[in-house]
Amino acid sequence: MARKEVFMGKAKFGIFGDGKELAQIAMAKVFRNGDHRAGYYRDQTFMLAIGEMVLTNYFAQLYAHTSVEADPASAGRQMTGHFATRMLDERGQLKEIAKLKNSSADISPTAAQMPRLLGLAYASKLFRQNEELKQFSNLSSNGNEIAFGTIGNASTSEGMFFEAINAAGVLQVPMLISVWDDDYGISVPKEYQTTKGSISKILSGFQRSQEEKGFEIFSAKGWDYEELIKVYEQAEKICREEHVPVLVHVTEMTQPQGHSTSGSHERYKSKERLAWEKNHDCILKMREWIMDQGIASPEELDSLEKEAKASAKAAKDSAWKAFTSDNQKSQRKLMPLLTKASQNFSEIVDIKKHLEQTINPERLDSLKAAKKALRVLAGKEIEVRQEIINWVKSVNEENFDRYNSYLHSQSEWSALKAEPISAKYSDNSPLLDGREILQACFEAALKRDPLIQAFGEDVGKIGDVNQGFAGLQEKFGELRVTDTGIRECTIIGQGIGLALRGFRPIAEIQYLDYLLYAIQILSDDLACLQYRTKGGQKAPLIVRTRGHRLEGIWHAGSPMGMILHSLRGMYVLTPRNMTQAAGFYNTMLESDDPCLIIECLNGYRLKEKLPDNIGEFKLPLGVPEILREGSDVTIVTYGSMCRVVMEAVDDLEKHGISCEVIDVQTLLPFDIHHSVAQSIKKTSRVVFADEDVPGGATAFMMQKVLEEQHAYGFLDAAPLTITAKEHRPPYASDGDYFSKPNPEEVFDKVYGLIRETEPDRFPDIY
Ligand SMILES: Cc1ncc(C[n+]2csc(CCOP(=O)(O)OP(=O)(O)O)c2C)c(N)n1
Ligand SMILES: [Mg+2]
Numbered sequence: 012m013a014r015k016e017v018f019m020g021k022a023k024f025g026i027f028g029d030g031k032e033l034a035q036i037a038m039a040k041v042f043r044n045g046d047h048r049a050g051y052y053r054d055q056t057f058m059l060a061i062g063e064m065v066l067t068n069y070f071a072q073l074y075a076h077t078s079v080e081a082d083p084a085s086a087g088r089q090m091t092g093h094f095a096t097r098m099l100d101e102r103g104q105l106k107e108i109a110k111l112k113n114s115s116a117d118i119s120p121t122a123a124q125m126p127r128l129l130g131l132a133y134a135s136k137l138f139r140q141n142e143e144l145k146q147f148s149n150l151s152s153n154g155n156e157i158a159f160g161t162i163g164n165a166s167t168s169e170g171m172f173f174e175a176i177n178a179a180g181v182l183q184v185p186m187l188i189s190v191w192d193d194d195y196g197i198s199v200p201k202e203y204q205t206t207k208g209s210i211s212k213i214l215s216g217f218q219r220s221q222e223e224k225g226f227e228i229f230s231a232k233g234w235d236y237e238e239l240i241k242v243y244e245q246a247e248k249i250c251r252e253e254h255v256p257v258l259v260h261v262t263e264m265t266q267p268q269g270h271s272t273s274g275s276h277e278r279y280k281s282k283e284r285l286a287w288e289k290n291h292d293c294i295l296k297m298r299e300w301i302m303d304q305g306i307a308s309p310e311e312l313d314s315l316e317k318e319a320k321a322s323a324k325a326a327k328d329s330a331w332k333a334f335t336s337d338n339q340k341s342q343r344k345l346m347p348l349l350t351k352a353s354q355n356f357s358e359i360v361d362i363k364k365h366l367e368q369t370i371n372p373e374r375l376d377s378l379k380a381a382k383k384a385l386r387v388l389a390g391k392e393i394e395v396r397q398e399i400i401n402w403v404k405s406v407n408e409e410n411f412d413r414y415n416s417y418l419h420s421q422s423e424w425s426a427l428k429a430e431p432i433s434a435k436y437s438d439n440s441p442l443l444d445g446r447e448i449l450q451a452c453f454e455a456a457l458k459r460d461p462l463i464q465a466f467g468e469d470v471g472k473i474g475d476v477n478q479g480f481a482g483l484q485e486k487f488g489e490l491r492v493t494d495t496g497i498r499e500c501t502i503i504g505q506g507i508g509l510a511l512r513g514f515r516p517i518a519e520i521q522y523l524d525y526l527l528y529a530i531q532i533l534s535d536d537l538a539c540l541q542y543r544t545k546g547g548q549k550a551p552l553i554v555r556t557r558g559h560r561l562e563g564i565w566h567a568g569s570p571m572g573m574i575l576h577s578l579r580g581m582y583v584l585t586p587r588n589m590t591q592a593a594g595f596y597n598t599m600l601e602s603d604d605p606c607l608i609i610e611c612l613n614g615y616r617l618k619e620k621l622p623d624n625i626g627e628f629k630l631p632l633g634v635p636e637i638l639r640e641g642s643d644v645t646i647v648t649y650g651s652m653c654r655v656v657m658e659a660v661d662d663l664e665k666h667g668i669s670c671e672v673i674d675v676q677t678l679l680p681f682d683i684h685h686s687v688a689q690s691i692k693k694t695s696r697v698v699f700a701d702e703d704v705p706g707g708a709t710a711f712m713m714q715k716v717l718e719e720q721h722a723y724g725f726l727d728a729a730p731l732t733i734t735a736k737e738h739r740p741p742y743a744s745d746g747d748y749f750s751k752p753n754p755e756e757v758f759d760k761v762y763g764l765i766r767e768t769e770p771d772r773f774p775d776i777y
Contacts, residue, residue: 012327013073013091017272021331021371022073025272026092028055030265031191033293034231036060037239038189041247042159045152047512048114049128050161051121052092053191057161061112063096066323070330077413079545081333084116086545087413093117097547098511103422103603105513107149109156115511116544118535121196122162122169125188126501126532129175130508131158132186136254137514141490143461150513157250158508160188165196165204171500171532178501179256180217180225186256187246191233193264198279211260219255227257233264234296265292335371341406342366342377348402349384351395358387378406417546418580419604426582426602427680431631434590434622445589446615448625449479452593453517455626456600457487460515463600466493467502467519467555476521477557477615499528503554507537510550515600523558523609524568530577537605538580551603553596554581557610559651559702560751563742566612567751569650569735572707574607575678582606582632583679587653590619591676594630601629611651633683635676637690641669643765644696647687647712649675652701652752659757667772668765678708681715688720695727696764702751705734728767733760 017025028035031053039060042048050057058064064084071081073091081087084095095116100106115127138144139154166172167190179186190210194201201208211230219225227249231242239261246257265288269276277285301307307315349366353359366372366380381403388396419425443451456463465480471494474481484492495502499520506518520526526533533554540550559569574583582604586592592610599606622628638653639660648656653674660670671690675682691697697716699709709732717723717730733752740750759776766773 012323013070014268014272016070016073016327016331022091023075024090025073026052026090026270027268028053028092029267030193030288030292031233032056033236033297034189034191034233034239034261034264037236037243038159038161040240041243042112042157044112045109045156046112047131047156047158047508048094048161049117049124049131049158049508050094050114051117051124051163051166052119053163054094054161055092058094058114063112063114064094066326067330067333070327071334074331074334076330076334076337078333078337079547081330081337083547085543085547088543088545089117090119093119093543095544095547097544099547099549103420103424103546103549105150108512109149109151115508116540116548118539118543120531120535121166122172123532123535124160124162125169125171125175126504127507127511127536128158128160128186128188128504129178129182129184129501130505130510131512132179132184132256132508133182133505134158134509134512134514135185136182137464137490137509139254141461141488147462147513154185154254155251157185157187157247160186162188162190163196164190164192164194164201164210165199167210168196168204171504174498174501175504176214176217176226176256176258178496178498178505181496183224183254184256185250185254187250187259188257189259189261191264192260192262193233193266195266195270195276195280197270197274198276209260209262211258214258217258224255227255228260229257230260230262233261234291234293236297236300263291267292338374339372339377341374341402341409342372345377345381345399345402348395348398349380352384352388352393352399355393356387359384362387374406374410378403378410381406417541417544419582420541420549420551420602421546422603424601424603426599426604426606426632427683429598429602429629429631431598431634432624432627432629434594434628435624436620437623440620440623442618443621444615445617445619446478446481448589448593448619448621449596449610449615450474450481450483451621451625452596453480454483454486456596457483457491459626460600461491462513463515463517464491464493464509465517465519466495466505468495468497468521470494470519475519477612479610479615499525500532503529503532503537503552506552506554507532507540507550510552510605511548515551515553517553517555517596520554520556522566522568522612523556523570524565526556526570526574526607529554530573533581533607534577538578540580540605542580549603550605551599552605553599554605554607555610556607557612559609559611559613560747561612562747564739567740567747569702570707571678571701571703572711575708575711578607579679580605581679582677584608584632584677585650586676587611587650587674588614588617588619590622591630593622593625594628595632595677597627598629598632609650613651630676632677633680635673635682635686637671637686638674639670639672641671641694643669643694644698644761645671645673645687645690645694646698646700646757646761647673647675647716648700649678650701655752655754656700656757658754659761662754662758663761666762668761670761675712678711681712682720685720687716688722688725691716691722691725695725697722697726698731698733698761698764700733700752700757702735704737705732707734709734728764731760731764733757
């Protein structure tokens with residue numbers, strides 16, 4: 012039915028779970044309250060069977076109905092087959108998820124449900140093993156929850172599948188992953204996907220034994236109900252009771268209508284295969300089994316099927332009716348206005364007619380018509396013109412909520428609403444290494460909130476490579492401050508899953524250069540979670556990393572443009588020293604937004620004064636700090652570049668050039684009160700400086716300041732950027748000096764900028 016809707020043009024795209032129904036019924040029988048799912052687009056039967064989706068929801072998503080009530084998973088934002096439950100209440104706080112059946116929000120990239128699945132399972136281990144967490148009975152019942160994963164056979168070819176499987180085996184977490192195996196990934200058969208053509212066969216080395224921990228691995232045929240039930244019952248018991256990860260390989264599944272609505276499988280499946288699929292369709296097989304068992308007669312089954320069809324049709328019709336009537340509400344208000352306007356303007360008669368004749372009109376059709384009508388009415392002093400303008404304004408507001416809201420948290424815990432608290436110092440505030448400032452901040456945090464977790468490569472025993480967590484594993488135990496394998500993508504997934512289940516994780520990526528291994532999952536899963544569920548789920552994960560400047564091609568990177576372009580939905584904080592970093596950690600640990608905090612890799616040994624209120628002071632986001640006041644030029648920078656710029660500015664001052672230096676502190680959000688524009692008003696010149704490539708984050712800052720802050724009109728000279736070279740910085744001090752901006756380069760460029768207007772006062776140096 013849904014497929015037909017697509018072919019009739021009532022929906023854009025269809026991808027369905029037919030051929031995979033029976034295993035999902037079996038899985039649903041062992042899925043209990045408190046459990047979590049991370050799966051993919053074939054799971055419609057499972058979602059219906061656990062009662063977390065009704066058929067009208069299913070059709071509402073197919074049509075892209077933007078109402079949360081109609082499509083609770085995504086409010087029309089996700090294409091069909093992207094399931095999710097609403098885990099947050101109206102205020103945006105977690106519901107009592109230990110008592111609910113939960114599904115994390117699906118995403119389209121194949122296998123990208125795996126990293127998050129690991130974290131969802133890891134949470135159970137922590138709830139069971141950490142006594143301090145027993146109080147959170149709203150989040151977990153003693154860690155009894157299983158994280159159920161589903162994945163297609165071909166998607167197991169992805170690297171992150173293997174990374175997550177290995178990590179789950181190491182961590183021994185209750186993760187029950189089902190592979191729906193239909194022998195194909197779109198048109199590509201298993202010979203091209205999997206060694207030996209079987210994922211359970213090649214994973215058999217993971218099988219646990221008496222002596223060694225590992226996985227329990229089962230397989231079952233997708234059309235054999237008794238076998239499926241038996242396997243899932245065993246799998247559940249081992250997984251839930253012993254916290255052993257389990258893989259269930261469900262083979263001999265079919266895909267009766269091909270992969271999706273965008274192509275037919277007759278193009279790539281042989282006649283024999285198509286015939287086999289027909290005979291092994293799991294609904295057909297189930298029917299045979301029911302009759303063999305004498306559970307129901309063919310007539311009874313016929314009538315059940317008839318009923319099912321009728322109820323599906325009724326659900327489809329009612330979802331369509333609700334969708335179209337909601338969609339056309341604003342158009343109904345516009346029509347009389349167009350009628351009124353068309354009395355005097357014949358062009359508007361045509362615009363109106365065109366809109367009336369549009370089949371299944373969408374919101375864009377009426378907005379287009381209104382805007383075209385307003386072009387005709389431009390400059391005309393008639394009442395209806397204002398009425399149409401008001402209509403446009405009001406639909407724009409409504410549509411902003413429908414299509415653009417929830418990029419970030421909109422709750423009272425939004426990081427932007429945090430009350431700042433200044434750092435306090437007294438006469439005996441000690442001067443410490445930067446890393447010790449951070450360590451004091453983390454210690455206070457771990458003491459304050461048992462849900463705070465820190466983990467990553469080398470974070471546990473040695474307290475990270477720069478010792479920000481030094482000694483804290485000893486104090487708080489291995490479950491709170493934890494080493495992980497070298498696996499950036501699933502370190503982030505571990506954090507996402509934990510955060511979804513109510514933890515406050517700090518996941519560490521050892522160096523900024525290695526964020527590339529995790530950027531996909533950060534972008535596809537974490538950054539868009541609130542958005543794609545329209546506030547139905549959140550994962551306030553703090554990603555901690557360090558970078559900008561140290562040594563060599565892979566330890567000195569500052570790929571800020573890449574980050575800014577791919578992580579909208581997260582906040583990106585770039586503190587220049589460890590005190591600022593601590594202030595941001597304190598702010599973010601109390602907010603419910605995810606963020607990336609980038610510490611300066613060359614700052615851990617520099618001396619800083621320890622604030623007396625290290626565990627409490629909070630820095631606001633989007634509020635720059637003026638590091639030096641000046642009148643000739645505004646220099647906008649952040650992170651490690653602050654020190655480079657300050658050195659240059661000292662020299663410039665000696666030559667009579669007065670610079671105002673602004674550390675923007677956070678790139679997302681960027682200078683929310685437009686203080687850079689205020690500064691340019693005074694200096695009339697602006698320089699954007701950082702260590703990214705040309706056109707990277709400096710271009711981002713320039714767009715913000717010139718366009719968004721309207722600073723263009725205050726400028727008397729062309730804006731300037733100072734950046735690193737286009738290549739990565741070679742090893743050693745000279746490699747750095749000739750690749751990254753240095754104080755002499757900053758001096759020369761700023762001097763040159765000032766010389767442009769006062770060549771007599773500032774003679775040519777070279
Ligand atoms: C990273 C990525 N690459 C490609 C695609 C396009 N794509 C969508 S589904 C699919 C095949 C998946 O096959 P399988 O995992 O066996 O699941 P099935 O559809 O057979 O159930 C592909 C290639 C995608 N969604 N994500
Ligand atoms: Mg497949």
